[in-house]
Amino acid sequence: MPAVVVVGMQFGDESKGAVVDYLAEWADLVVRYNGGSNAGHTVVAEGQKYKLHLMPSSVVRGKRGILGAGVAFDPEVFLQELEDLRSRGKGVDVLISLKATLLLPYHKELDAALTGGRLGTTKRGIGPAYQDKMARISGLKVSDLFSSNFPKRLRDVLEVKEDELRRAGVLTGDLEEYYRQLLERADSWREALEPFVGDDHLEVNAAITERKFVLFEGAQGTMLDVDHGTYPFVTSSNAIAGGACTGVGVSPLAIDAVVGVSKAYTTRVGKGPFPTELTGDLARYIRDRGGEYGTTTGRPRRVGWLDLPMLRYSVLINGIGYLAIRKVDVLSGLDKVKVAVAYEIEGEEYRLAPPYVDTLERVKPVYEELDGWSVEDWSELIREGWDSFPEEVKAYVEFVEREVNAKTIMVGVGPEREMTAPTPALGDLLSL
Ligand code: IMP
Ligand code: MG
16 A cells, blocks of 8 residues: 555645545555644544544544654644543544654744734744754654653753743743743653653654555645745745655655645635635635535635645655645635636746745736536536536536646545545556
């Protein structure tokens, strides 16, 4: 069985959680490699809805999951999700990398005070935690929590950060008192986390060597990648497929395929350029039918038509060979659907999105109009299989496949696990 990366092709929220849950039926291991609890992976299965922020989506099927070295690990969120899942009768079989970045309460407060407003972040402390990781003198890892030197390291870090914490109004009283309280909280996490921590690189590489089915679960999306997205309106990690290698410690040669996940349209939550953005009634129609409100923050998502220059950019950057196209049901009822096939920039046409904010703000999408579809009962079609889908839906999906040069393995028409129609190419992926 293959090692496969599942990656978002847009601005996150493509419904990677549902895709990973679907593929997890065959998977042995599901591995998160980037981000932290800024993610909002929704899985609807067995009549229940799970909104996961930090846990790998494998927990819903009770499969083994890994939080890799590239993850910003928030102990409080993890322990909360653990408790929630257990109270719903789910055992949690997860390994937390000792190399993961430790995200502390003050990272969340700094995010809310500094980055949140300017960039429209999720305020989960992601930016500040990765900032400290890169700065090194102010960062801590999960392994530090389990070191006998932890009290000293935490004190050193707080000394470096004291001015910043005071300026942001996060620390107002006595540093020594703040330190003691934090140390106490850390003690309580240590005991609860101890059974979960370990060496992600050993377990994942062993699984790959044994030809197990390893699924790497990307968080956020290509256009939110810190290096390749619409900087500075991005997250602080590598969301792209390459992040799976750096975020776990596996060779690029170990990855057999990359599945790109895209909605049948586009959404974005937070600030930044959005060439195909819609406003007015049409935007409301799609937002309401698609339930386009942030899983993590509840903010209404911005919505727009499908953007092929962006998807082509994603295919290129990630090496995407397979597509999962989601939320096709949301566009149902529209007479015509538009797709941006190119951008016009100062009289010239471009087929590939330039990932620069200033340029993206100026591009004019060139649209092609396709016939819409109107379906009352998708379950009926799901029972009959992909072949029974309306010609217009098939034409839409095939149009996208041709334009971006990748094969579709599944089409999603609802949030529930059953509402996914596999296509013949899924077999190709599973037999790799
Ligand atoms: P941060 O990751 O919280 O720093 O937020 C940076 C940007 O990424 C903001 O525009 C967020 O709305 C966006 N973002 C972060 N995580 C997700 C996600 O899982 N889905 C969609 N957008 C996200
Ligand atoms: Mg989400």
